Amino acid sequence: MTFANMLNITNSPALSILIWIVLFLLALYFARRPFHQAVMSFSKIIRNALRLGAASVLSAEKRLLVRNREVLMAAGLENAERIVEREFDRIAAAVTRDLESYPNVHRQLSEVIVKLDEDYTNSADVPPSLPNWMPIIESIAKIEHGGDSMVANMLAEINRSLTEQNKKAIEDYRNSTAARHAILNKMMPFWRKVERSLDGIASSMSNIKKRAKTVDRCMDQYEKIRAGSDSAARALSTSALTQFAIAALVLLIAIGGAIINFNLIALPMSEMVGGASYIGPFKTSDVAGLVIILVELTMGLFLMESLRITRLFPIIGAMDDKMRHRMIIITFTLLAILAGVESALAFMRDRIAHDMEVLRQTLAGAEQMGLSPSIIPTVGQMVLGFILPFALAFVAIPLEMFVASSRTVLGAGMAWLLRLLAFFLRLLGNIGFYTGRFIVNIYDLAIFPAIWLEGIILTSKGKKMALPEAEIPEDSKLVEEAVDSYEETIKIKEPQE
Amino acid sequence: MKKLFAIAVVLCLLIAGCTDTKSRSTGVYMLLDTSGTYAVELKKAQKILNYLLGILAPGDTLAVARIDTGSFSEKDIVSKVTFDERPSVANNQKRAFMQQVEAFVTKVKGSPYTDISGGILQAIEYLNEAESGKKYILIFSDLKEELAKGYKRDIPFQLPDYNVIALNVTKLRGDNIDPKEYMARVEDWRAKVEKGGGDWGMVNDLERLDNIFAN
Structure with missing residues (x-):
C-alpha cells in the first residue's frame, strides 16, 4: 500500500489521516506495556552488565591495592632493615675503632695511676718540723748577765748557735717542701693524660649512645612497618613517589x-x-x-x-x-x-x-687558512x-631507586586507572538505564491522548492508574553486592592516600 | 666451559643473522656532455661533482664519464671510485677524485656527436656491477642527442630502481624560437626512462642540488 492509497481510504484525505492517526495511537497504546517492558529490560541489562563489570574492575582494584600495600611494606621493611644494618655496621666500626684500643688505654691508665701513686707516696714524706726554738732564743737573749763578760760571751754564743740552727732548720723545711711541690708538679701531665683518656672514652661512649638512639628510631619505624600501620603506609607511599x-x-x-x-x-x-x-x-x-x-x-x-x-x-x-x-x-x-x-x-x-x-x-673552493687547529x-x-x-x-644508584619505586608508583597508577574505568562503567550503566526511562517517557508522550482517555475512563470507574515505573523490578542482589564492593574498596584506599 | 662455548656460538649466529645483507650504499654515475655546444658548461659540472663528493658517504660509489660520439665504452669513464668504509681513507679518495676531474675539465676537447643513450647504457652496466642500493644516473647535458652515422641506440633501457636526473638542461637557440622543441626533447627522455622502469627528474637550478637526492 502506497502513501497515496493510504490517504484515499475515505473521500477526504484529512479524515483519512485522522483515521490513520487514531489507529496508530491505538496500536501504540496496546503495545505500550510490552514496549515498556522490552525497553526497561534492555536498559536494565545494560545497567546490570556494566555495574557488574564495574564491580569486577573494583574487585581487581581491591586486590591490586592489597598487593600494592604488601609491596610497599616489603620495600619499606627492606629499606628499614638496610638502615638498621648500616647503623649497626657503623656502631661496629665505632666500637672496633674506639674500644679495640681500650686494653691499651687501660694499660696506660694503670701505668699512669701507679706512677701517680708513687709520686703521691713520695710527696707524703713529712718535712722535718721546725723546733720551737724561737721563745728559747728570745728567753736566752733577755737573760741579764750583770756585766760578767764570760757569761755574756757564753750567752751570746748560745744565742748565735741557736739562731744558726734555726736558720738551718727553716732552710731544710723549705727544701723539703720544694721537693714535694716538684713531685706534685710532675704529677700534672699524668693527671692530664688520665683526663684525656677518660674524655676519649666518654666521647666514644656518647657516640655509641647516639648511634643506639638512631637504631632505636629506625627500629621503631621498622616495628611500625611490621605492624602495617596506616601512618607507615602513607609515609612509605609519599617517599616512593x-x-x-x-x-x-x-x-x-x-x-x-x-x-x-x-x-x-x-x-x-x-x-x-x-x-x-x-x-x-x-x-x-x-x-x-x-x-x-x-x-x-x-x-x-x-x-x-x-x-x-x-x-x-x-x-x-x-x-x-x-x-x-x-x-x-x-x-x-x-x-x-x-x-x-x-x-x-x-x-x-x-x-x-x-x-x-x-x-x-x-x-x-675556499682557501685553506693554514692555521693549526x-x-x-x-x-x-x-x-x-x-x-x-x-x-x-x-647511574646504578638512581636506577635502583627508580626500579624500586616504580613498582609502587605503577601499582598506584594502575589502581587509579581501574577505579576510573569502574567509574565510567557505572556511569555508562546509569546512562543506559535512564536512556531506557527516557524512551519510555517519550513513548508515553507520543500516545498521550490514549493515556489521557484511559485516565478519564479509569477515574470514572474509581480505579487508580498504574505508573510504568511500578512495573520495574528492583535491582538484583548481585548489583547491590557490586555497590558494596565499591564502598569496601574506597575504605581500603582511604588510609593509603 | 662447554656451556660458555655454546652461548658464544649462539650469540655469533644471532649477530650473523641480524646482519643486513641489503646494500644501503648509493651509486652515482654522472654523464658529462662534451659536445661542442655544451663543453663550456663543464665548470658547472665540476661544482656538482664537488657537491657530490661532499655528501657521499663511505661505501658509496661515484663514477664520471664523458658523452661523446660513442659513449657506450669503459674508455669514456673519466674517473670511478668506491669509497672505503673508513672515513679517513674515503676522504683521501675524494681528494684524488677531485684532482682527476679537474684535470679532465682542463684538458677536455669537444666531441662532434652526442651519444647520450650509449652513456646511459654504460651507466646501467656499471651501477649494476657496483651493486649499489640506490642508483642515480645524472645527465649533465642539453639532452640533444646526435648520433654519428651507423650508431644504433634503439635499445630500450632497463632502469628499475634507477633515478635518472637531468642537470643543467640548457635551452638551445631553436628552443628559444620554439619552446615546444625543448619540451618535446625533455618529454622524450622522460618517456624513455619511465618506460624502462626508472624515475625521472630534472634540476636546472644548480643552487638546489639537494633536490637530486630528495627522493
Missing part, C-alpha cells in the same frame, strides 16, 4: 650524558668497524658505540654492587669479601680501560672531523671521553 620523581630526573640527565657520550664515539667507531655495514636497520659503527656505552654502564652497575652501594644483584652482595674486592678491582680496571678507549676515540673523532672540514673547504677542543673532548664513563657508572 618522591624517590620515583627524583630517580626519573637523574636518569634523564644520565640519558643526556649517554647521548653525548655516544656522539663522541660513533664517528671514530666507523674508522674501526667500517661505516658502510649495517646490523638490521642500524649502522654497525653506531651499534658498536652503543655497545661500548652499555658495557660501561654494566661495569658501573657491577662496581656499585660490589661496593654494596646498590642491591640490584643480590648474588654479588652475598659474595665473600675477598671475592667482592677482586670484583671491585676487575670492574674498576675495565671501566678505566674503557674510559681510556673512549678518550682515544674522542681524539680520533677530533682528527676525523678536522679532516672532513678541510675536505669540505677544498670542495667548496686549537688543542683546547681536542683536550676537552678527550677529558670528557674519559670522565663520562665514570660518571655513567653512578
Whole structure:
C-alpha cells in the first residue's frame, strides 16, 4: 500500500489521516506495556552488565591495592632493615675503632695511676718540723748577765748557735717542701693524660649512645612497618613517589650524558668497524658505540654492587669479601680501560672531523687558512671521553631507586586507572538505564491522548492508574553486592592516600 | 666451559643473522656532455661533482664519464671510485677524485656527436656491477642527442630502481624560437626512462642540488 492509497481510504484525505492517526495511537497504546517492558529490560541489562563489570574492575582494584600495600611494606621493611644494618655496621666500626684500643688505654691508665701513686707516696714524706726554738732564743737573749763578760760571751754564743740552727732548720723545711711541690708538679701531665683518656672514652661512649638512639628510631619505624600501620603506609607511599620523581630526573640527565657520550664515539667507531655495514636497520659503527656505552654502564652497575652501594644483584652482595674486592678491582680496571678507549676515540673523532672540514673547504673552493687547529677542543673532548664513563657508572644508584619505586608508583597508577574505568562503567550503566526511562517517557508522550482517555475512563470507574515505573523490578542482589564492593574498596584506599 | 662455548656460538649466529645483507650504499654515475655546444658548461659540472663528493658517504660509489660520439665504452669513464668504509681513507679518495676531474675539465676537447643513450647504457652496466642500493644516473647535458652515422641506440633501457636526473638542461637557440622543441626533447627522455622502469627528474637550478637526492 502506497502513501497515496493510504490517504484515499475515505473521500477526504484529512479524515483519512485522522483515521490513520487514531489507529496508530491505538496500536501504540496496546503495545505500550510490552514496549515498556522490552525497553526497561534492555536498559536494565545494560545497567546490570556494566555495574557488574564495574564491580569486577573494583574487585581487581581491591586486590591490586592489597598487593600494592604488601609491596610497599616489603620495600619499606627492606629499606628499614638496610638502615638498621648500616647503623649497626657503623656502631661496629665505632666500637672496633674506639674500644679495640681500650686494653691499651687501660694499660696506660694503670701505668699512669701507679706512677701517680708513687709520686703521691713520695710527696707524703713529712718535712722535718721546725723546733720551737724561737721563745728559747728570745728567753736566752733577755737573760741579764750583770756585766760578767764570760757569761755574756757564753750567752751570746748560745744565742748565735741557736739562731744558726734555726736558720738551718727553716732552710731544710723549705727544701723539703720544694721537693714535694716538684713531685706534685710532675704529677700534672699524668693527671692530664688520665683526663684525656677518660674524655676519649666518654666521647666514644656518647657516640655509641647516639648511634643506639638512631637504631632505636629506625627500629621503631621498622616495628611500625611490621605492624602495617596506616601512618607507615602513607609515609612509605609519599617517599616512593618522591624517590620515583627524583630517580626519573637523574636518569634523564644520565640519558643526556649517554647521548653525548655516544656522539663522541660513533664517528671514530666507523674508522674501526667500517661505516658502510649495517646490523638490521642500524649502522654497525653506531651499534658498536652503543655497545661500548652499555658495557660501561654494566661495569658501573657491577662496581656499585660490589661496593654494596646498590642491591640490584643480590648474588654479588652475598659474595665473600675477598671475592667482592677482586670484583671491585676487575670492574674498576675495565671501566678505566674503557674510559681510556673512549678518550682515544674522542681524539680520533677530533682528527676525523678536522679532516672532513678541510675536505669540505677544498670542495667548496675556499682557501685553506693554514692555521693549526686549537688543542683546547681536542683536550676537552678527550677529558670528557674519559670522565663520562665514570660518571655513567653512578647511574646504578638512581636506577635502583627508580626500579624500586616504580613498582609502587605503577601499582598506584594502575589502581587509579581501574577505579576510573569502574567509574565510567557505572556511569555508562546509569546512562543506559535512564536512556531506557527516557524512551519510555517519550513513548508515553507520543500516545498521550490514549493515556489521557484511559485516565478519564479509569477515574470514572474509581480505579487508580498504574505508573510504568511500578512495573520495574528492583535491582538484583548481585548489583547491590557490586555497590558494596565499591564502598569496601574506597575504605581500603582511604588510609593509603 | 662447554656451556660458555655454546652461548658464544649462539650469540655469533644471532649477530650473523641480524646482519643486513641489503646494500644501503648509493651509486652515482654522472654523464658529462662534451659536445661542442655544451663543453663550456663543464665548470658547472665540476661544482656538482664537488657537491657530490661532499655528501657521499663511505661505501658509496661515484663514477664520471664523458658523452661523446660513442659513449657506450669503459674508455669514456673519466674517473670511478668506491669509497672505503673508513672515513679517513674515503676522504683521501675524494681528494684524488677531485684532482682527476679537474684535470679532465682542463684538458677536455669537444666531441662532434652526442651519444647520450650509449652513456646511459654504460651507466646501467656499471651501477649494476657496483651493486649499489640506490642508483642515480645524472645527465649533465642539453639532452640533444646526435648520433654519428651507423650508431644504433634503439635499445630500450632497463632502469628499475634507477633515478635518472637531468642537470643543467640548457635551452638551445631553436628552443628559444620554439619552446615546444625543448619540451618535446625533455618529454622524450622522460618517456624513455619511465618506460624502462626508472624515475625521472630534472634540476636546472644548480643552487638546489639537494633536490637530486630528495627522493
